[in-house]
Amino acid sequence: MQLWQDGLVAMLAAIGLASLMWTVVRAALFSRPEQKQDILVLLPAQGDGENLEQQVRQLSRLRYEQGVLGMVLVVDCGLSEEGRKLAKVLSREDRWVSVCKKEEIGSYLS
Secondary structure, three states: OHHHHHHHHHHHHHHHHHHHHHHHHHHHHOOOOOOOOOOEEEEEEEEOOOOHHHHHHHHHHHHHHHOOOOEEEEEEEEEOHHHHHHHHHHHHHOOOEEEEEHHHHHHHHO
């Protein structure tokens, strides 16, 4: 009975040690790159904003996981009323998303 208990303790210790080693390896190999907040993505939107939400979510995920971009600027290139509402909701949900008209792009670039 003692041999069985010793084997179980050894197995749990090996699992714990492997978990700690994986944490160290993952931190070393998969560390996030330096955040580049100065990169601006211009996302032209028109119509009812088809696929707009999906594109914004993908870019937000890319920002979170990779840290490779800063702000997402949804540019109104002929959005309908429904599309404008969707763009405003997306900008309220994420502080890194803004909505503007074509003429206002210059104010975001400076």
